[in-house]
Amino acid sequence: MSVEKIDELYKLRNEDPQAALSFLGQLGSSPEEKVATAVVLVDCGDAMNDVTSVSQGVEIFDELMKIAKPDSALSYNLANGLQVRSRLGHGPLSLVAGQAFEDRFQARVHFGSVMRDSSASYELRSQALTNIGILLLETSRWVEALDCFQKALILLPRNGIAAYQEMRxxxxxxxxxxxxxxxxxxxxxxxxxxxxxxxxxxxxxxxxxxxxxxxxxxxxxxxxxxxxxxxxxxxxxxxxxxxxxxxxxxxxxxxxxxxxxxxxxxxxxxxxxTVPSIHAKISDEQRVPEIFAMINVMKSDFAFARQVYFDVREYDTDTPFFETTSHADTLDYAVYGVRFSALTSAQRIAFDILDKIAVALACYLGMKKAHKTSFSDIWGKTGKGGIFTLNEEIANSFRSGNPGLIALYNIYHDISKDDSRGHGFMEAHKSYRNSSTHRFSVLHDDMFPDDHSSSSLAVDHTHLNRFESLTLDSLKLVRAALFYFVDMINFAEEISRADSRGIVVSSTVPDHDYIRGR
Known part of the structure:
Protein backbone atom coordinates (compact mmCIF):
# COMPACT_ATOMS: atom_id res chain seq x y z
CA MET A 1 0.00 0.00 0.00
CA SER A 2 1.27 3.49 -0.87
CA VAL A 3 0.25 6.05 1.77
CA GLU A 4 1.77 8.81 -0.35
CA LYS A 5 -0.43 7.90 -3.32
CA ILE A 6 -3.57 7.90 -1.16
CA ASP A 7 -2.65 11.32 0.24
CA GLU A 8 -2.05 12.63 -3.29
CA LEU A 9 -5.39 11.18 -4.41
CA TYR A 10 -7.30 12.93 -1.65
CA LYS A 11 -5.53 16.19 -2.46
CA LEU A 12 -6.55 15.88 -6.10
CA ARG A 13 -10.12 15.06 -5.04
CA ASN A 14 -10.41 18.50 -3.45
CA GLU A 15 -8.61 20.40 -6.21
CA ASP A 16 -9.33 18.61 -9.51
CA PRO A 17 -12.04 15.88 -9.52
CA GLN A 18 -11.31 14.82 -13.10
CA ALA A 19 -7.61 14.40 -12.38
CA ALA A 20 -8.44 12.44 -9.24
CA LEU A 21 -10.54 9.98 -11.25
CA SER A 22 -7.72 9.59 -13.77
CA PHE A 23 -5.24 8.94 -10.94
CA LEU A 24 -7.21 5.94 -9.62
CA GLY A 25 -5.40 3.54 -11.99
CA GLN A 26 -2.21 4.01 -9.96
CA LEU A 27 -3.71 2.51 -6.79
CA GLY A 28 -3.48 -1.13 -5.81
CA SER A 29 -6.01 -3.53 -4.32
CA SER A 30 -5.34 -3.33 -0.58
CA PRO A 31 -8.42 -2.64 1.63
CA GLU A 32 -7.16 0.90 2.36
CA GLU A 33 -6.63 1.63 -1.33
CA LYS A 34 -10.05 0.21 -2.19
CA VAL A 35 -11.69 2.49 0.38
CA ALA A 36 -9.81 5.51 -0.99
CA THR A 37 -10.81 4.56 -4.53
CA ALA A 38 -14.48 4.25 -3.58
CA VAL A 39 -14.48 7.55 -1.65
CA VAL A 40 -13.02 9.39 -4.62
CA LEU A 41 -15.39 7.73 -7.10
CA VAL A 42 -18.38 8.87 -5.03
CA ASP A 43 -17.16 12.37 -4.15
CA CYS A 44 -15.74 13.25 -7.57
CA GLY A 45 -18.64 11.58 -9.35
CA ASP A 46 -20.96 13.77 -7.28
CA ALA A 47 -18.98 16.91 -8.14
CA MET A 48 -19.09 16.07 -11.86
CA ASN A 49 -22.67 14.69 -11.98
CA ASP A 50 -21.17 11.37 -13.08
CA VAL A 51 -23.54 8.66 -11.89
CA THR A 52 -21.39 5.90 -13.41
CA SER A 53 -18.42 6.75 -11.17
CA VAL A 54 -20.69 7.01 -8.14
CA SER A 55 -22.18 3.58 -8.89
CA GLN A 56 -18.69 2.08 -9.15
CA GLY A 57 -17.86 3.54 -5.73
CA VAL A 58 -21.06 2.14 -4.25
CA GLU A 59 -20.25 -1.33 -5.62
CA ILE A 60 -16.80 -1.26 -4.02
CA PHE A 61 -18.21 -0.20 -0.65
CA ASP A 62 -20.86 -2.93 -0.94
CA GLU A 63 -18.18 -5.57 -1.58
CA LEU A 64 -16.09 -4.35 1.34
CA MET A 65 -19.13 -4.47 3.65
CA LYS A 66 -19.63 -8.15 2.82
CA ILE A 67 -16.09 -9.21 3.74
CA ALA A 68 -15.15 -6.75 6.49
CA LYS A 69 -16.08 -6.76 10.17
CA PRO A 70 -18.90 -4.39 11.16
CA ASP A 71 -17.51 -0.91 10.61
CA SER A 72 -19.51 2.31 11.11
CA ALA A 73 -17.16 4.32 8.89
CA LEU A 74 -17.72 1.86 6.05
CA SER A 75 -21.49 1.90 6.63
CA TYR A 76 -21.45 5.70 6.56
CA ASN A 77 -19.51 5.81 3.28
CA LEU A 78 -21.83 3.28 1.64
CA ALA A 79 -24.88 5.23 2.79
CA ASN A 80 -23.36 8.44 1.46
CA GLY A 81 -22.72 6.82 -1.92
CA LEU A 82 -26.27 5.49 -2.12
CA GLN A 83 -27.63 8.91 -1.22
CA VAL A 84 -25.59 10.59 -3.95
CA ARG A 85 -26.57 7.96 -6.54
CA SER A 86 -30.27 8.34 -5.73
CA ARG A 87 -29.98 12.07 -6.34
CA LEU A 88 -27.96 11.85 -9.56
CA GLY A 89 -29.52 8.75 -11.06
CA HIS A 90 -33.24 9.44 -11.05
CA GLY A 91 -34.04 12.81 -9.51
CA PRO A 92 -37.15 13.84 -7.60
CA LEU A 93 -39.73 12.02 -9.74
CA SER A 94 -38.99 8.55 -8.32
CA LEU A 95 -39.98 9.03 -4.69
CA VAL A 96 -42.08 5.86 -4.40
CA ALA A 97 -40.53 3.34 -6.81
CA GLY A 98 -37.45 2.49 -8.85
CA GLN A 99 -33.74 2.31 -8.16
CA ALA A 100 -33.54 5.76 -6.55
CA PHE A 101 -36.26 4.72 -4.09
CA GLU A 102 -34.33 1.57 -3.22
CA ASP A 103 -31.07 3.52 -2.87
CA ARG A 104 -32.71 5.96 -0.44
CA PHE A 105 -34.11 3.07 1.56
CA GLN A 106 -30.72 1.33 1.85
CA ALA A 107 -28.98 4.62 2.62
CA ARG A 108 -31.35 5.15 5.55
CA VAL A 109 -30.63 1.60 6.75
CA HIS A 110 -26.86 2.19 6.79
CA PHE A 111 -27.06 5.71 8.24
CA GLY A 112 -29.36 4.26 10.90
CA SER A 113 -26.80 1.63 11.87
CA VAL A 114 -24.20 4.37 12.36
CA MET A 115 -26.59 6.45 14.47
CA ARG A 116 -27.24 3.49 16.78
CA ASP A 117 -23.59 2.47 17.13
CA SER A 118 -22.52 3.75 20.55
CA SER A 119 -18.91 2.81 19.74
CA ALA A 120 -18.81 5.20 16.78
CA SER A 121 -17.41 8.68 17.38
CA TYR A 122 -19.74 11.56 18.19
CA GLU A 123 -18.52 13.25 15.02
CA LEU A 124 -19.43 10.32 12.75
CA ARG A 125 -22.84 9.80 14.37
CA SER A 126 -23.55 13.53 14.12
CA GLN A 127 -22.64 13.50 10.42
CA ALA A 128 -24.88 10.45 9.87
CA LEU A 129 -27.78 12.25 11.54
CA THR A 130 -27.17 15.31 9.38
CA ASN A 131 -27.07 13.27 6.18
CA ILE A 132 -30.14 11.20 6.99
CA GLY A 133 -31.95 14.47 7.77
CA ILE A 134 -31.11 15.75 4.28
CA LEU A 135 -32.19 12.39 2.86
CA LEU A 136 -35.53 12.56 4.69
CA LEU A 137 -36.20 16.02 3.26
CA GLU A 138 -36.05 14.51 -0.23
CA THR A 139 -39.20 12.50 0.52
CA SER A 140 -41.06 15.31 2.36
CA ARG A 141 -40.27 13.91 5.83
CA TRP A 142 -39.45 17.37 7.09
CA VAL A 143 -40.50 16.87 10.74
CA GLU A 144 -38.12 13.94 11.18
CA ALA A 145 -35.42 15.86 9.33
CA LEU A 146 -35.63 18.73 11.82
CA ASP A 147 -35.38 16.20 14.66
CA CYS A 148 -32.27 14.68 13.07
CA PHE A 149 -30.55 18.05 12.69
CA GLN A 150 -31.31 18.86 16.33
CA LYS A 151 -29.97 15.49 17.52
CA ALA A 152 -26.85 16.01 15.40
CA LEU A 153 -26.22 19.32 17.18
CA ILE A 154 -26.71 17.75 20.60
CA LEU A 155 -24.11 15.09 19.78
CA LEU A 156 -21.68 17.58 18.25
CA PRO A 157 -22.45 21.23 19.16
CA ARG A 158 -19.89 22.46 16.60
CA ASN A 159 -21.74 20.78 13.69
CA GLY A 160 -22.37 23.92 11.68
CA ILE A 161 -23.81 21.95 8.76
CA ALA A 162 -26.59 20.48 10.94
CA ALA A 163 -27.35 23.95 12.30
CA TYR A 164 -27.35 25.37 8.78
CA GLN A 165 -29.67 22.67 7.45
CA GLU A 166 -32.16 23.21 10.28
CA MET A 167 -31.90 26.99 9.90
CA ARG A 168 -32.37 26.90 6.12
CA THR A 274 -55.33 20.16 12.96
CA VAL A 275 -56.93 20.51 9.54
CA PRO A 276 -58.41 24.02 9.09
CA SER A 277 -61.27 22.93 6.85
CA ILE A 278 -62.59 20.05 4.76
CA HIS A 279 -64.69 20.05 1.61
CA ALA A 280 -67.86 18.39 2.84
CA LYS A 281 -69.35 15.50 0.87
CA ILE A 282 -73.02 14.90 0.18
CA SER A 283 -72.77 11.74 2.30
CA ASP A 284 -71.86 13.90 5.32
CA GLU A 285 -75.39 15.42 5.20
CA GLN A 286 -75.51 18.03 7.98
CA ARG A 287 -72.89 16.36 10.16
CA VAL A 288 -69.34 17.50 10.78
CA PRO A 289 -67.06 15.35 8.55
CA GLU A 290 -65.77 12.33 10.47
CA ILE A 291 -62.17 13.24 9.77
CA PHE A 292 -62.31 15.83 12.57
CA ALA A 293 -63.35 13.17 15.11
CA MET A 294 -60.55 10.92 13.88
CA ILE A 295 -57.94 13.66 14.31
CA ASN A 296 -59.26 14.40 17.81
CA VAL A 297 -58.89 10.76 18.86
CA MET A 298 -55.40 10.39 17.40
CA LYS A 299 -54.20 13.57 19.11
CA SER A 300 -55.69 12.43 22.41
CA ASP A 301 -54.05 9.00 22.12
CA PHE A 302 -50.71 10.64 21.36
CA ALA A 303 -50.96 13.04 24.30
CA PHE A 304 -51.87 10.16 26.62
CA ALA A 305 -48.98 7.96 25.47
CA ARG A 306 -46.60 10.91 25.85
CA GLN A 307 -47.79 11.63 29.40
CA VAL A 308 -47.54 7.96 30.44
CA TYR A 309 -43.99 7.90 29.12
CA PHE A 310 -43.12 11.02 31.12
CA ASP A 311 -44.58 9.51 34.29
CA VAL A 312 -42.57 6.25 34.07
CA ARG A 313 -39.42 7.07 32.15
CA GLU A 314 -36.98 7.39 35.07
CA TYR A 315 -36.03 4.39 37.16
CA ASP A 316 -36.92 4.42 40.88
CA THR A 317 -38.84 7.72 40.70
CA ASP A 318 -42.31 8.31 42.02
CA THR A 319 -45.10 7.57 39.55
CA PRO A 320 -48.90 7.88 39.72
CA PHE A 321 -49.14 4.09 39.40
CA PHE A 322 -49.67 1.90 42.47
CA GLU A 323 -47.55 -1.25 42.65
CA THR A 324 -49.94 -3.82 44.15
CA THR A 325 -48.54 -7.10 42.85
CA SER A 326 -45.77 -9.32 44.13
CA HIS A 327 -43.37 -10.92 41.66
CA ALA A 328 -41.11 -13.95 41.58
CA ASP A 329 -37.53 -12.92 40.84
CA THR A 330 -36.40 -14.62 37.63
CA LEU A 331 -32.70 -14.14 38.54
CA ASP A 332 -31.85 -12.42 35.26
CA TYR A 333 -31.85 -8.76 36.34
CA ALA A 334 -35.42 -8.35 35.06
CA VAL A 335 -37.65 -5.57 36.39
CA TYR A 336 -41.38 -6.11 36.88
CA GLY A 337 -44.36 -4.07 37.94
CA VAL A 338 -47.08 -1.69 36.80
CA ARG A 339 -44.54 0.98 35.93
CA PHE A 340 -42.88 -1.21 33.31
CA SER A 341 -46.20 -2.39 31.90
CA ALA A 342 -47.11 1.28 31.57
CA LEU A 343 -43.88 1.90 29.65
CA THR A 344 -44.53 -0.88 27.12
CA SER A 345 -48.15 0.31 26.86
CA ALA A 346 -46.99 3.84 26.03
CA GLN A 347 -44.91 2.52 23.13
CA ARG A 348 -47.77 0.33 21.93
CA ILE A 349 -50.37 3.12 22.13
CA ALA A 350 -48.10 5.48 20.23
CA PHE A 351 -47.26 3.01 17.47
CA ASP A 352 -50.88 1.92 17.04
CA ILE A 353 -51.75 5.49 16.01
CA LEU A 354 -50.19 4.61 12.65
CA ASP A 355 -53.03 2.12 12.06
CA LYS A 356 -55.54 4.85 12.93
CA ILE A 357 -53.83 7.14 10.43
CA ALA A 358 -54.26 4.43 7.80
CA VAL A 359 -58.00 4.10 8.53
CA ALA A 360 -58.44 7.88 8.43
CA LEU A 361 -56.53 8.04 5.12
CA ALA A 362 -58.66 5.29 3.63
CA CYS A 363 -61.86 7.02 4.70
CA TYR A 364 -60.68 10.35 3.31
CA LEU A 365 -59.69 8.77 -0.02
CA GLY A 366 -62.98 6.85 -0.25
CA MET A 367 -61.38 3.40 -0.24
CA LYS A 368 -63.54 0.31 0.16
CA LYS A 369 -63.59 -1.37 3.60
CA ALA A 370 -61.64 1.54 5.01
CA HIS A 371 -62.47 0.49 8.57
CA LYS A 372 -60.61 -2.81 8.09
CA THR A 373 -57.33 -1.45 6.79
CA SER A 374 -54.03 -0.98 8.63
CA PHE A 375 -50.77 0.88 8.08
CA SER A 376 -49.33 -2.29 6.55
CA ASP A 377 -52.25 -3.03 4.21
CA ILE A 378 -53.45 0.34 2.93
CA TRP A 379 -50.77 0.83 0.28
CA GLY A 380 -51.42 -2.13 -2.04
CA LYS A 381 -51.13 -5.86 -2.57
CA THR A 382 -48.45 -8.32 -3.61
CA GLY A 383 -49.68 -10.50 -6.48
CA LYS A 384 -48.28 -13.36 -8.53
CA GLY A 385 -44.56 -13.35 -9.00
CA GLY A 386 -44.14 -11.15 -5.94
CA ILE A 387 -45.11 -8.03 -7.89
CA PHE A 388 -46.45 -5.27 -5.64
CA THR A 389 -49.32 -3.16 -7.00
CA LEU A 390 -50.45 0.08 -5.39
CA ASN A 391 -54.12 0.53 -4.56
CA GLU A 392 -55.76 2.78 -7.13
CA GLU A 393 -56.61 5.59 -4.71
CA ILE A 394 -53.05 5.63 -3.35
CA ALA A 395 -51.56 5.61 -6.87
CA ASN A 396 -53.77 8.54 -7.90
CA SER A 397 -52.58 10.57 -4.91
CA PHE A 398 -48.97 9.77 -5.72
CA ARG A 399 -49.51 10.97 -9.27
CA SER A 400 -50.73 14.29 -7.91
CA GLY A 401 -47.44 14.58 -6.01
CA ASN A 402 -49.04 14.60 -2.55
CA PRO A 403 -46.02 15.11 -0.23
CA GLY A 404 -47.74 13.99 2.99
CA LEU A 405 -48.72 10.65 1.47
CA ILE A 406 -45.22 10.16 0.02
CA ALA A 407 -43.76 10.75 3.48
CA LEU A 408 -46.11 8.22 5.10
CA TYR A 409 -45.37 5.63 2.41
CA ASN A 410 -41.65 5.93 3.06
CA ILE A 411 -42.27 5.52 6.81
CA TYR A 412 -44.18 2.32 6.02
CA HIS A 413 -41.10 0.88 4.31
CA ASP A 414 -38.77 1.98 7.10
CA ILE A 415 -40.79 0.15 9.78
CA SER A 416 -41.24 -3.00 7.69
CA LYS A 417 -39.11 -5.98 6.79
CA ASP A 418 -38.85 -7.56 3.38
CA ASP A 419 -37.27 -10.83 2.26
CA SER A 420 -35.44 -9.15 -0.61
CA ARG A 421 -34.30 -5.86 0.94
CA GLY A 422 -34.18 -6.73 4.66
CA HIS A 423 -35.34 -4.65 7.62
CA GLY A 424 -36.10 -0.95 7.47
CA PHE A 425 -33.98 1.15 9.81
CA MET A 426 -36.96 1.74 12.13
CA GLU A 427 -38.37 -1.79 12.07
CA ALA A 428 -37.65 -2.19 15.80
CA HIS A 429 -40.61 0.09 16.58
CA LYS A 430 -42.99 -2.39 14.98
CA SER A 431 -41.16 -5.42 16.36
CA TYR A 432 -41.39 -4.20 19.96
CA ARG A 433 -45.03 -3.23 19.53
CA ASN A 434 -45.84 -6.73 18.24
CA SER A 435 -43.91 -8.31 21.09
CA SER A 436 -45.72 -6.40 23.85
CA THR A 437 -49.09 -7.04 22.15
CA HIS A 438 -48.83 -10.74 21.26
CA ARG A 439 -45.98 -12.13 23.35
CA PHE A 440 -44.06 -11.01 26.45
CA SER A 441 -41.73 -8.04 26.69
CA VAL A 442 -39.43 -8.35 29.70
CA LEU A 443 -37.20 -5.39 30.59
CA HIS A 444 -33.86 -5.69 32.35
CA ASP A 445 -31.42 -3.39 34.10
CA ASP A 446 -27.87 -2.73 32.88
CA MET A 447 -26.42 -5.95 34.28
CA PHE A 448 -28.33 -8.03 31.74
CA PRO A 449 -26.12 -9.55 28.98
CA ASP A 450 -26.71 -8.37 25.41
CA ASP A 451 -26.73 -11.83 23.83
CA HIS A 452 -29.51 -13.39 25.95
CA SER A 453 -32.52 -14.72 24.06
CA SER A 454 -35.65 -16.72 24.81
CA SER A 455 -35.53 -20.48 24.25
CA SER A 456 -39.25 -20.47 23.39
CA LEU A 457 -39.16 -17.25 21.31
CA ALA A 458 -42.21 -16.20 23.36
CA VAL A 459 -40.30 -13.68 25.49
CA ASP A 460 -38.40 -10.66 24.16
CA HIS A 461 -35.65 -9.53 26.55
CA THR A 462 -34.57 -5.88 26.31
CA HIS A 463 -32.52 -3.45 28.37
CA LEU A 464 -34.73 -0.92 30.13
CA ASN A 465 -32.74 2.11 28.95
CA ARG A 466 -32.86 0.83 25.36
CA PHE A 467 -36.63 0.41 25.51
CA GLU A 468 -37.08 3.86 27.05
CA SER A 469 -35.06 5.37 24.20
CA LEU A 470 -37.07 3.43 21.61
CA THR A 471 -40.37 4.56 23.17
CA LEU A 472 -39.28 8.18 22.95
CA ASP A 473 -38.36 7.63 19.30
CA SER A 474 -41.76 5.96 18.71
CA LEU A 475 -43.47 9.06 20.08
CA LYS A 476 -41.40 11.29 17.80
CA LEU A 477 -42.14 9.05 14.80
CA VAL A 478 -45.89 9.17 15.38
CA ARG A 479 -45.77 12.93 15.99
CA ALA A 480 -44.14 13.31 12.57
CA ALA A 481 -46.69 10.96 10.98
CA LEU A 482 -49.56 13.08 12.34
CA PHE A 483 -48.02 16.15 10.70
CA TYR A 484 -47.68 14.25 7.41
CA PHE A 485 -51.30 13.12 7.66
CA VAL A 486 -52.42 16.74 7.99
CA ASP A 487 -50.01 17.66 5.16
CA MET A 488 -51.68 15.03 3.00
CA ILE A 489 -55.17 16.41 3.62
CA ASN A 490 -54.14 20.06 3.21
CA PHE A 491 -52.50 19.26 -0.13
CA ALA A 492 -55.55 17.32 -1.36
CA GLU A 493 -57.90 20.08 -0.19
CA GLU A 494 -55.88 22.71 -2.04
CA ILE A 495 -56.18 20.69 -5.25
CA SER A 496 -59.91 20.35 -4.62
CA ARG A 497 -60.28 24.10 -4.17
CA ALA A 498 -58.40 24.69 -7.43
CA ASP A 499 -60.83 22.38 -9.26
CA SER A 500 -63.59 24.70 -10.45
CA ARG A 501 -65.88 21.91 -11.61
CA GLY A 502 -69.05 21.65 -9.54
CA ILE A 503 -69.88 23.17 -6.18
CA VAL A 504 -68.02 22.32 -2.98
CA VAL A 505 -68.96 23.30 0.54
CA SER A 506 -66.12 23.96 2.98
CA SER A 507 -66.67 22.60 6.48
CA THR A 508 -64.89 24.55 9.23
CA VAL A 509 -65.58 23.48 12.80
CA PRO A 510 -65.50 25.45 16.09
CA ASP A 511 -63.15 24.78 18.99
CA HIS A 512 -64.27 21.93 21.28
CA ASP A 513 -63.38 23.77 24.52
CA TYR A 514 -65.36 26.80 23.38
CA ILE A 515 -68.46 24.72 22.66
CA ARG A 516 -68.09 22.98 26.05
CA GLY A 517 -67.94 26.33 27.82
CA ARG A 518 -64.31 25.98 28.92
Missing part, protein backbone atom coordinates in the same frame (compact mmCIF):
# COMPACT_ATOMS: atom_id res chain seq x y z
CA UNK A 169 -35.41 24.65 6.22
CA UNK A 170 -36.90 26.54 9.17
CA UNK A 171 -36.62 29.76 7.15
CA UNK A 172 -38.54 28.10 4.32
CA UNK A 173 -41.19 26.92 6.78
CA UNK A 174 -41.52 30.40 8.29
CA UNK A 175 -42.13 31.81 4.81
CA UNK A 176 -44.71 29.12 4.04
CA UNK A 177 -46.53 29.56 7.34
CA UNK A 178 -46.75 33.32 6.80
CA UNK A 179 -47.84 33.11 3.14
CA UNK A 180 -50.55 30.53 3.86
CA UNK A 181 -51.40 31.34 7.46
CA UNK A 182 -54.98 30.09 7.17
CA UNK A 183 -53.75 26.61 6.24
CA UNK A 184 -50.74 26.42 8.58
CA UNK A 185 -51.82 28.47 11.59
CA UNK A 186 -51.89 25.35 13.82
CA UNK A 187 -48.49 24.04 12.70
CA UNK A 188 -46.29 26.45 14.61
CA UNK A 189 -45.96 29.66 16.60
CA UNK A 190 -44.06 31.65 13.97
CA UNK A 191 -42.37 34.14 16.30
CA UNK A 192 -40.88 31.28 18.31
CA UNK A 193 -39.73 29.62 15.08
CA UNK A 194 -37.99 32.88 14.11
CA UNK A 195 -36.27 32.97 17.48
CA UNK A 196 -34.94 29.46 16.82
CA UNK A 197 -33.67 30.55 13.39
CA UNK A 198 -31.82 33.45 15.00
CA UNK A 199 -30.20 31.10 17.55
CA UNK A 200 -29.12 28.74 14.79
CA UNK A 201 -27.51 31.56 12.81
CA UNK A 202 -25.22 32.22 15.78
CA UNK A 203 -24.26 28.53 15.91
CA UNK A 204 -23.46 28.43 12.20
CA UNK A 205 -21.41 31.66 12.22
CA UNK A 206 -19.34 30.35 15.13
CA UNK A 207 -18.54 27.11 13.29
CA UNK A 208 -17.64 28.00 9.71
CA UNK A 209 -14.55 25.80 10.07
CA UNK A 210 -16.77 22.75 10.60
CA UNK A 211 -18.89 23.74 7.62
CA UNK A 212 -15.75 23.65 5.45
CA UNK A 213 -14.53 20.43 7.09
CA UNK A 214 -17.81 18.59 6.49
CA UNK A 215 -18.99 20.06 3.17
CA UNK A 216 -16.06 21.85 1.51
CA UNK A 217 -15.15 25.51 1.12
CA UNK A 218 -17.32 25.94 -1.99
CA UNK A 219 -20.52 25.94 0.12
CA UNK A 220 -19.29 28.69 2.45
CA UNK A 221 -20.58 31.72 0.47
CA UNK A 222 -24.11 30.25 0.35
CA UNK A 223 -24.02 29.44 4.06
CA UNK A 224 -22.75 32.91 4.97
CA UNK A 225 -25.51 34.57 2.91
CA UNK A 226 -28.18 32.53 4.75
CA UNK A 227 -26.62 33.47 8.09
CA UNK A 228 -26.69 37.17 7.15
CA UNK A 229 -30.41 36.90 6.36
CA UNK A 230 -31.17 35.02 9.59
CA UNK A 231 -29.10 37.43 11.69
CA UNK A 232 -31.51 40.24 10.77
CA UNK A 233 -34.11 38.64 13.03
CA UNK A 234 -34.22 40.36 16.41
CA UNK A 235 -33.11 38.08 19.25
CA UNK A 236 -35.95 36.98 21.51
CA UNK A 237 -36.00 36.34 25.22
CA UNK A 238 -35.62 32.72 26.27
CA UNK A 239 -38.94 31.38 27.48
CA UNK A 240 -39.19 29.79 30.89
CA UNK A 241 -41.53 26.85 31.34
CA UNK A 242 -42.44 26.17 34.95
CA UNK A 243 -44.40 22.94 34.55
CA UNK A 244 -41.90 19.98 34.54
CA UNK A 245 -44.02 17.97 32.10
CA UNK A 246 -44.34 20.87 29.68
CA UNK A 247 -40.58 21.52 29.99
CA UNK A 248 -39.98 17.87 29.09
CA UNK A 249 -42.19 18.25 26.01
CA UNK A 250 -40.32 21.36 24.93
CA UNK A 251 -36.89 19.80 25.52
CA UNK A 252 -37.70 16.69 23.48
CA UNK A 253 -39.76 18.33 20.72
CA UNK A 254 -42.92 16.37 21.47
CA UNK A 255 -45.62 19.01 21.06
CA UNK A 256 -48.07 18.74 18.17
CA UNK A 257 -46.72 22.07 17.02
CA UNK A 258 -43.26 22.64 15.57
CA UNK A 259 -42.48 25.44 18.04
CA UNK A 260 -44.69 26.70 20.86
CA UNK A 261 -44.71 30.05 22.63
CA UNK A 262 -44.31 30.49 26.38
CA UNK A 263 -47.89 31.76 26.44
CA UNK A 264 -49.15 28.53 24.85
CA UNK A 265 -47.28 26.45 27.42
CA UNK A 266 -48.54 28.57 30.30
CA UNK A 267 -52.12 28.14 29.06
CA UNK A 268 -51.68 24.36 28.84
CA UNK A 269 -52.91 24.32 25.22
CA UNK A 270 -50.11 23.71 22.75
CA UNK A 271 -51.00 20.53 20.80
CA UNK A 272 -52.70 22.64 18.16
CA UNK A 273 -52.14 20.70 14.94
Missing amino acids: HSMRLAGLFCRKSETYQTYCHVDTLLERIRQLSDVVSANYDTVVEFSGKEVLPTVKKAVEDAAKIKPGRKKRIQNPYFAFIEENGLALSIHCSAKEYSSGRFDLL
